[in-house]
Amino acid sequence: MEVTIRRARTRDVRDIRRLIDLYSTERRLLSKATVALYEDVQEFWVAADGDAVVGCGALHVMWDDLAEVRTVAVNQAYRGRKIGYRIVEALLDAARELGVRKVFCLTFETGFFGSLGFAPIDGAPVPPKVYEELLRSYDEGVAEFLDLERVKPNTLGNTRMLVRLS
Numbered sequence: 001m002e003v004t005i006r007r008a009r010t011r012d013v014r015d016i017r018r019l020i021d022l023y024s025t026e027r028r029l030l031s032k033a034t035v036a037l038y039e040d041v042q043e044f045w046v047a048a049d050g051d052a053v054v055g056c057g058a059l060h061v062m063w064d065d066l067a068e069v070r071t072v073a074v075n076q077a078y079r080g081r082k083i084g085y086r087i088v089e090a091l092l093d094a095a096r097e098l099g100v101r102k103v104f105c106l107t108f109e110t111g112f113f114g115s116l117g118f119a120p121i122d123g124a125p126v127p128p129k130v131y132e133e134l135l136r137s138y139d140e141g142v143a144e145f146l147d148l149e150r151v152k153p154n155t156l157g158n159t160r161m162l163v164r165l166s
Helices: 010-024 034-039 083-098 110-114 128-134 140-145 149-155
Strands: 003-007 044-049 052-063 066-074 102-107 159-164
Touching: 003 083, 010 034, 010 044, 010 052, 010 066, 044 083, 052 083, 066 083, 083 102, 083 110, 102 110, 110 159
Parallel strands: 066 102
Antiparallel strands: 003 044, 044 052, 052 066, 102 159
């Protein structure tokens, strides 16, 4: 059966949970509470092989022209089949539809994201006033983006990367 990329549905959350658990134990992804996955299901896209979810990724809008690609994971049995690329391309298309022009990620997979046009950056790609507004967010991914001390143990050594969309 062919793997298709589509928006996530609530019934996919259990499979998304399993994918996150595979990589969060290795500290490659931030773990998330299952309730947060249900709350954020509209941000997720999945790769489906029939009824089985074999990959996922999310697009989290942070500001008027800034979003994050997060929680990209592919079942290890499906790696090497360009599924991660297809998921990220769908997320970037969704960002374009929303009018977002800058998309970042925090990753250990610099080669993968580099092949999709992302480049390493230093610091946050937002002005100080926006940075101050983002400090009000309760989202752990936003805290990671802002490089707040409370999330450093989960993300030590990852790279901040950005792509500008046309």
